[in-house]
Each structure stands twice: as C-alpha cells, then as structure tokens.
Amino acid sequence: xxxxxxxxxxxxxxxxxxxxxxxxxxxxIDPVISAMERDLAEVxxxxxxxxxxxxxxxxxxxxxxxxxxxxxxGSKIAAAAHDRxxxxxxxxxxxxxxxxGAIHLQPLHTPGHTDGHFSYLFNDRVFTGDALLIEGxxxxxxxxxxxxxxxxxxxxxLFTLPEExxxxxxxxxxxRFVSCIAQEKKRNPRLGDGKTLEEFKTIMANLNLPYPTFxxxxxxxxxxxxxxPSDLPENLSNYCRQMTESLQG
Numbered sequence: 001x002x003x004x005x006x007x008x009x010x011x012x013x014x015x016x017x018x019x020x021x022x023x024x025x026x027x028x029i030d031p032v033i034s035a036m037e038r039d040l041a042e043v044x045x046x047x048x049x050x051x052x053x054x055x056x057x058x059x060x061x062x063x064x065x066x067x068x069x070x071x072x073x074g075s076k077i078a079a080a081a082h083d084r085x086x087x088x089x090x091x092x093x094x095x096x097x098x099x100x101g102a103i104h105l106q107p108l109h110t111p112g113h114t115d116g117h118f119s120y121l122f123n124d125r126v127f128t129g130d131a132l133l134i135e136g137x138x139x140x141x142x143x144x145x146x147x148x149x150x151x152x153x154x155x156x157x158l159f160t161l162p163e164e165x166x167x168x169x170x171x172x173x174x175x176r177f178v179s180c181i182a183q184e185k186k187r188n189p190r191l192g193d194g195k196t197l198e199e200f201k202t203i204m205a206n207l208n209l210p211y212p213t214f215x216x217x218x219x220x221x222x223x224x225x226x227x228x229p230s231d232l233p234e235n236l237s238n239y240c241r242q243m244t245e246s247l248q249g
Contacts, residue, residue, distance in 0.1 A: 001102065002046055005168065005177060006039060008032040010238055011062040011214075012171045015039060016127055017046075020101030025051040027078075027100050029120065029127050030170050031065035033226055034239055039065065040073065050075040051100050052090070056129025056170055057117040058083060058222045060143060060215040063240060067226035077225050082109070082116035087225035092118055108157050112150020113138030119158065125166035126181075132158050133169045134179045137190050140204050142212070143219065147204045154191050159184070214239055 002019030011032065017039070019026040026048040031039055043050050050073050053066040057080065066077045067087060078098060081091025092098060094109040098120075106121040110131040117138075120127045130138030132154050140147045158167075163182035185192050190203050212218075214236060221227045228240035 002026070002048070004042060004046075006035065006042065008035045008062065010034060012173050013059075013062055014168065014170055014172065016168060017042060018103050018122065019043075019046055019048045020103050023101035024049055025101040025103070027052045027054055027103060027105075028065075028069070028075075029054045030056055030059075030129070031069060033063040033065040033068055033228065034241065036065040036068055036072075040069065049073075052076050052078050054078045054092070054098070054105070054120065055080075055222075056119065056127065056131075057114045058143065058219060060212050060218050061171075062214065063218055063221045063228055064226040067224065070225075079225070080109075080116040080118050083223075085223060085225060094118075110150075110153035110157055112140055112146050112148075112153045113143075115144040115146070115149070117153075121161070121165075124164065125168055126158065126161060127168050127170075128158060129170045132167060132184060132188075132191070134167070134172050134174075134176045135184070135188050137188070139207070139209060141207075141209075142215065147201045148197065150204075151191065151197050151200045159191075 004017040006015040013032050015031050016029040026043055031053050053069055053075055055064050069075050076089040078090040078092055079088045081093050092107045094107050098105040108119045110117050110119045113130040117129055117131055119131055140150055161181050165181045167179040217229045
C-alpha cells in the first residue's frame with residue numbers, strides 16, 4: 001500500500017493519496033484544483049492510475065479538483081450522498097464501505113462543520129476532514145454548521161476509535177502533520193479533556209473569526225464538483241490560476 005500526504009499552502013489543505021500496489025489503482029482524498037498537476041504527477045511517478053477522488057465535504061476555502069481530474073484522466077467522483085450533487089458518480093453513505101482494489105474506506109458521517117461531512121477510517125488511521133483538526137476543529141457558523149452535531153460526531157464517532165488511531169485532518173495551519181485519537185482526547189482545547197457540550201458551544205460561539213475569504217466562490221463551485229467561477233476577482237485568482245494555466249498550455 002502506498003500513502004502520501006500532500007500540502008497545498010494557499011488554503012493549508014492536506015490531500016491524501018492512497019495507492020494499491022497490486023492493482024495499481026489510487027484515490028485522492030480532498031484534492032485541490034490549484035495543485036492538480038502536482039498531484040497527478042505524483043500519481044504517475046508512483047506508477048498508479050487515479051480511480052477516484054473522494055471529498056470529505058463541500059469545501060469553503062478551496063475548489064476541489066474532482067471534476068477537472070475526471071476530465072483529465074477519467075477518474076470517478078465520490079462524495080457524500082447526503083449532499084445530492086448531480087455530478088457525483090458514487091454517493092458515500094455510512095455503513096457502506098468504499099472499496100478501490102485493496103483500499104477499504106469506512107465512511108463515518110460526522111456532521112457539524114457541514115451537515116454532509118464525512119470522515120474516512122482506513123486501517124490504523126482516520127481522515128477527519130474539518131470535523132477534527134490537530135488541537136482544533138472546523139467552524140460551525142456557516143454551511144448548515146451545528147455545534148451540537150459536531151460535538152456528538154467527534155465524541156461519539158471519532159473519540160470512540162482506538163486511541164492509537166492516527167488522525168489526518170484536512171488542514172493544519174501550524175506545520176503539523178498528524179495526531180492521534182489519544183492525543184486529541186487529552187489535548188484538544190475545544191473538544192478534549194472532558195469538555196462538556198455547553199463548554200464547547202460557548203467556545204464555538206466566541207471564536208469571532210472573519211467571514212471566509214473564498215466561501216462565496218468555493219461553495220457554489222464545489223456543489224458542481226469543482227468549477228472555478230468566471231468572475232473570480234484578481235486578488236483571489238491564485239485559487240484557480242495553476243489549473244487554468246495548465247489547461248491553456
């Protein structure tokens with residue numbers, strides 16, 4: 001089995017590459033459109049064929065590369081069935097394992113950051129998207145976010161996994177790469193160390209974070225599985241520039 005963790009610095013997004021050495025098939029979890037050429041080059045370098053892209057949720061901070069990768073190499077698109085996106089080839093549901101070759105993902109519906117959010121358990125690791133970050137968690141103040149739901153998702157579905165389970169989040173802003181369930185249960189300042197639901201709701205209600213820079217473009221684009229808007233302002237053009245230039249070239 002091949003595993004790579006890839007980082008996109010503009011949105012601080014981690015993309016995860018899983019490859020099955022027996023079949024040569026690969027999946028990418030949370031690919032970013034501006035890093036599409038890099039990711040496909042890594043797939044080719046490893047002698048793999050991209051079979052699927054898999055998103056944890058409808059992102060608000062970047063455009064997914066799912067649609068453009070499908071156009072470029074014929075990979076299929078997997079995403080939450082809950083979101084009912086017409087561009088999706090396979091709808092992810094809890095209780096229905098997602099399998100590509102020897103890669104078996106166990107989908108866990110972990111709403112709260114968004115209502116259609118999924119985490120993916122894979123052997124000794126879990127890809128938590130924005131539901132659980134390293135010593136943090138995703139926001140709950142937009143996209144049908146719900147602090148009660150996120151608390152329940154983390155405490156009842158993620159924190160009940162074996163403590164040695166490795167936690168690979170969709171983002172990190174402090175150059176950290178991986179955590180584990182035991183560490184997050186102990187050290188997460190929002191959800192760990194026995195935090196009650198009321199304590200968590202108070203924390204989330206008082207984050208006072210600015211309105212996301214890219215959300216008004218990212219969410220509509222990602223509801224189409226990754227479409228860069230034609231009216232993107234120049235100051236936000238880097239979110240799609242690399243993809244546009246590579247297609248024009």
